[in-house]
Amino acid sequence: MERIIITGGHRLSGTVRVEGAKNAVLPVLAAALLATEGVNVIKDVPNLSDVGTISEVLKSLDAKVENRLDVNEVIIDSTEQLSSEAQFEYVRKMRASILVMGPLLARNRFARIALPGGCAIGSRPIDQHLKGFEAMGAEITFGHGHVEANVPNGLKGAKIYLDFPSVGATENIMTAAALAQGTTIIENAAKEPEIVDVANFINEMGGKVVGAGTDTIRIEGVLKLYGTTHHIIPDRIETGTFMVAAAITGGDVIIENAVPEHNAALISKMEEMGVIITELDEGIRVTAEYPLKSVDLKTMPHPGFPTDMQSQMMALMLTSTGTGILTETVFENRFMHVEEFRRMNASVKIEGRSVVLSGPSDLQGAEVAATDLRAAAALILAGLAADGVTRVTELSHLDRGYVNFHGKLAALGADIVRVSPESLTEKKVQTV
Numbered sequence: 001m002e003r004i005i006i007t008g009g010h011r012l013s014g015t016v017r018v019e020g021a022k023n024a025v026l027p028v029l030a031a032a033l034l035a036t037e038g039v040n041v042i043k044d045v046p047n048l049s050d051v052g053t054i055s056e057v058l059k060s061l062d063a064k065v066e067n068r069l070d071v072n073e074v075i076i077d078s079t080e081q082l083s084s085e086a087q088f089e090y091v092r093k094m095r096a097s098i099l100v101m102g103p104l105l106a107r108n109r110f111a112r113i114a115l116p117g118g119c120a121i122g123s124r125p126i127d128q129h130l131k132g133f134e135a136m137g138a139e140i141t142f143g144h145g146h147v148e149a150n151v152p153n154g155l156k157g158a159k160i161y162l163d164f165p166s167v168g169a170t171e172n173i174m175t176a177a178a179l180a181q182g183t184t185i186i187e188n189a190a191k192e193p194e195i196v197d198v199a200n201f202i203n204e205m206g207g208k209v210v211g212a213g214t215d216t217i218r219i220e221g222v223l224k225l226y227g228t229t230h231h232i233i234p235d236r237i238e239t240g241t242f243m244v245a246a247a248i249t250g251g252d253v254i255i256e257n258a259v260p261e262h263n264a265a266l267i268s269k270m271e272e273m274g275v276i277i278t279e280l281d282e283g284i285r286v287t288a289e290y291p292l293k294s295v296d297l298k299t300m301p302h303p304g305f306p307t308d309m310q311s312q313m314m315a316l317m318l319t320s321t322g323t324g325i326l327t328e329t330v331f332e333n334r335f336m337h338v339e340e341f342r343r344m345n346a347s348v349k350i351e352g353r354s355v356v357l358s359g360p361s362d363l364q365g366a367e368v369a370a371t372d373l374r375a376a377a378a379l380i381l382a383g384l385a386a387d388g389v390t391r392v393t394e395l396s397h398l399d400r401g402y403v404n405f406h407g408k409l410a411a412l413g414a415d416i417v418r419v420s421p422e423s424l425t426e427k428k429v430q431t432v
């Protein structure tokens with residue numbers, strides 16, 4: 001079984017560069033389907049398995065997709081007629097496949113998508129996406145594991161209040177509304193930087209979206225959208241993960257391409273723990289000396305503390321002094337990694353939607369399995385600080401969201417190797 005093997009206790013130092021954001025590139029590639037004239041060229045695309053999956057989804061819908069991931073570029077030609085069905089094989093692999101629903105409804109007036117269902121972090125319903133489409137005139141039906149949306153007379157602008165500022169629902173409604181008749185207003189919209197990136201992309205294609213990044217987004221439908229060239233924003237979660245990597249090893253790391261404003265909540269919490277964070281022209285510098293002190297934190301929609309950094313912060317809090325309470329409010333079941341941390345001798349107690357950490361835990365290297373994407377990163381981070389050797393398996397989760405994570409850590413001085421089933425010996429990886 002493929003695994004990453006870490007020998008803990010090495011202080012990280014040097015410079016690392018973060019990639020384009022996974023959570024921006026997936027909705028942007030889905031939104032590219034809106035263009036009916038000219039091709040879209042998307043740049044700064046990270047070479048992730050999720051990008052491969054969304055590309056397959058777009059191809060299955062009859063878009064022409066050229067993946068040039070060696071140069072971080074994807075070219076999409078969606079000018080021909082598209083088919084309307086996103087199949088289970090893709091949606092099962094990656095929930096973000098649901099994001100083609102808005103563009104398909106806008107273009108084809110019909111979409112049939114396999115129901116995404118839940119995943120390791122929660123049940124993840126799509127009721128808010130559907131509520132938006134219904135308000136715009138779509139008729140929604142369910143059957144045979146699929147959801148169908150039908151709008152024979154075309155989508156009409158509407159006022160939509162989201163019960164929760166869902167990232168995916170905001171994106172799906174924005175893309176549907178981009179080609180709808182009239183104006184759509186999304187209230188209680190998600191405000192994540194990735195929402196702003198998608199809105200900018202729609203505008204670059206000739207759309208009319210204002211207010212992205214605030215609670216209220218206004219989309220005036222246009223008749224046609226045109227292919228353009230768009231650069232994806234840097235990944236704030238990869239940035240945060242390297243910030244924790246620096247801090248958990250008492251290191252000194254410069255993270256290039258990081259946007260500090262996108263990580264304000266994380267920066268503020270890490271500073272509260274005693275980490276020194278300096279803004280530089282090229283990104284941010286993170287320096288830490290032991291002991292760090294634990295804090296209380298609660299995940300919230302942006303600009304609150306991101307749920308996608310919860311497990312990595314849990315790793316950091318495990319190595320910090322004092323008691324910290326970490327509360328997850330975005331997903332109802334995002335504590336699967338706690339059991340794996342316990343294998344590493346972590347002192348963690350789950351109390352409802354909170355976790356109580358009494359630190360510092362005397363972390364010991366162990367065999368652990370990633371339970372989701374961010375858990376994979378968090379277990380590796382814990383391994384950097386643990387005594388002895390940690391082996392992390394189920395790496396397909398990691399590959400969804402991190403490019404060459406082990407190689408980047410090795411280049412910063414970590415003792416880390418990735419061993420494939422084919423390798424007979426545990427060879428040192430090449431540093432980047």
Ligand SMILES: CC(=O)N[C@H]1[C@@H](OP(=O)(O)OP(=O)(O)OC[C@H]2O[C@@H](n3ccc(=O)[nH]c3=O)[C@H](O)[C@@H]2O)O[C@H](CO)[C@@H](O)[C@@H]1O
Pocket residue numbers: 022023024026095096122123124125126127128129130164165166167168169190194301307308330331332
């Ligand atoms: C590809 C992508 O961008 N993924 C991110 C996106 O996921 P995603 O777009 O799925 O997250 P949402 O913001 O939609 O979900 C947040 C919460 O709202 C609930 N909900 C959502 C939609 C809905 O119709 N009904 C409903 O109840 C979900 O179950 C969850 O509990 O935002 C999450 C929250 O920041 C991040 O963790 C994910 O990394």
Ligand SMILES: C=C(OP(=O)(O)O)C(=O)O
Pocket residue numbers: 023095096121308373374401
């Ligand atoms: C939960 C995540 O992604 P997704 O929504 O694609 O599952 C994540 O990026 O941490």
